[in-house]
Amino acid sequence: MRTARVFTGTALSIAAVALAGAPALAAGTFEKLEVSPGSVQPGATVTVSTTACGRDGAGTGDASAVGGPASFQLKTGTHKEVVVGQFKVPTSAKPGTYGIGVNCKNGREATGDLVVTKGSAVSPASPAPSTSSPAAKPPQGGMKTGVGGASESGSGTAEIAAGAAVLTAAALGGTWYLRRRESGDRV
Incomplete structure (x- = not known):
């Protein structure tokens, strides 16, 4: 009988850990x-890179969603583990968000989003806008450095807190259950 209760506590703990990891599995x-x-x-050149293809790997990209190749x-x-x-x-691309995909020779796949805004790309012959003019606005928003944090991967504070709460509840419940058993109380 005690073995069954220990297994039940273990199963509850495993279930809590599995539930905390479920959002990562749902991502694909x-x-x-x-x-x-x-x-x-429209008209701009875009560079894509990924580590999905592995060291010294290669792959084929698909930008047909935006009207590209x-x-x-x-x-x-330059880094052997990154393919570029x-x-x-196209200059005819409409504003919106488009999915770009890569199929690696090792069978893995990678995807990312490209946002196309209104207007056309600045041609090399056009002068750059002056930053000293009174109408110039300071930059706004976060920098796109290619180094992501927890919020970029979709795991925000609320999700982390919920996962921690589930794990804590499972640990406390398992401890309470086993202590009741040790003290002789019936469940």
Whole structure:
């Protein structure tokens, strides 16, 4: 009888850990694709990179969702574990968010989002806007550095707190259950 109760406590603990990890499993099997810059105007060149293809790997990218090439090559960059490729966003691209995908030769896949804004890309012949004019606005928002934090991966403070609460409840419940058994109380 005691063995059954120990197994029940263990099963509750395992279930709590599994529930805490469920959001990560729901995300799918796709790995992250870095898209730089993440927000562009039509006509701009975009660079994508990922570690999904492995060391000295290679892959084929697909930017057809934005009207770009259905196939462009990704090859090892300056870091042997990162593959890199480029494509040009068509000048006819409409504003919106588009999914960019990569199929690696090792069978893995990576996806990322590209945001296309209104307007057209600044041509090299056009002068750069002056930052000293009174109409110039200071930059706003966070920097896109390619190094993500917990909030970027979708695990915010609320999700972390909920997971910790579930694990704490399971540990306390298991401890209470086993202590009652040791003191001779019937459940």
